[in-house]
Amino acid sequence: MDDNLQLLEAKVLEAVALIKDLKAENSRLAARCGDLAAQVADLESGRERLAAELANARASAGDIEKYEAKRKEVEDRVGGLLQKLAALG
Numbered sequence: 001m002d003d004n005l006q007l008l009e010a011k012v013l014e015a016v017a018l019i020k021d022l023k024a025e026n027s028r029l030a031a032r033c034g035d036l037a038a039q040v041a042d043l044e045s046g047r048e049r050l051a052a053e054l055a056n057a058r059a060s061a062g063d064i065e066k067y068e069a070k071r072k073e074v075e076d077r078v079g080g081l082l083q084k085l086a087a088l089g
């Protein structure tokens with residue numbers, strides 16, 4: 001009977017030690033989860049900022065294309081007028 005009691009006591013102590021280790025691991029994992037959640041939030045914020053910058057860059061590129069088309073049109077007209085002026089003179 002004493003052997004069974006000692007065996008049971010050993011198993012209980014082993015279980016208590018395992019529970020203690022699992023609680024420590026759970027705390028470590030919970031802290032790691034918090035760190036990862038903060039990193040995800042930072043990355044999402046950065047992604048949103050980059051998306052806004054990309055939208056602005058695309059809008060600027062569209063404006064540049066419009067201005068370039070107008071510049072080419074003005075250049076063509078001025079070139080044509082200069083040719084007419086040269087033909088007159």
